[in-house]
Amino acid sequence: MQDVKFIVTQELGKLAKWLRILGYDTEYHGEREVSDLVIRALKGDRVLLTRSPAFMKYTGIRVVRIESDHVEEQVDQVTRELALEFSEEDIFRRCVECNVLLEDIEKEEVRDKVPEYVFQTQEVFKRCPQCQKIFWQGTHWDMVGKWLEERGFCSS
Numbered sequence: 001m002q003d004v005k006f007i008v009t010q011e012l013g014k015l016a017k018w019l020r021i022l023g024y025d026t027e028y029h030g031e032r033e034v035s036d037l038v039i040r041a042l043k044g045d046r047v048l049l050t051r052s053p054a055f056m057k058y059t060g061i062r063v064v065r066i067e068s069d070h071v072e073e074q075v076d077q078v079t080r081e082l083a084l085e086f087s088e089e090d091i092f093r094r095c096v097e098c099n100v101l102l103e104d105i106e107k108e109e110v111r112d113k114v115p116e117y118v119f120q121t122q123e124v125f126k127r128c129p130q131c132q133k134i135f136w137q138g139t140h141w142d143m144v145g146k147w148l149e150e151r152g153f154c155s156s
């Protein structure tokens, strides 16, 4: 995966979740002043993703003006413009809500914390150190799996 971090504006919350699932460090703060987001992008060396024209006048930050309303096409655009790559190891490394890296957790520890069928069928579990939510490979697969397969990033 590329060494690139993102900050996305209020209207792109779904895109932020996708980028996190795909492994990319993505800040999302909901409603914020334009100047505040610009400063955060500068300080954090983050590419700013937005549908708003308000950011185009700022120099010194990289802005990608997102064209589509549909999250799949938004991810396509970011992937194209920044030549992003994905690998199966990078997926599900990051909490979709908190944007922090997940930690490994023993299977035995999740016995009472995940649905029975998940416990029976999954071997690898991870936990968010911030919100304590437990993740496994299939957690978001319904959402991003098809997208990844169609673009040849994943075989499974």
Ligand SMILES: [Zn+2]
Pocket (backbone or CB within 6 Å): 095, 096, 097, 098, 099, 128, 129, 130, 131, 132, 133
């Ligand atoms: Zn979390």
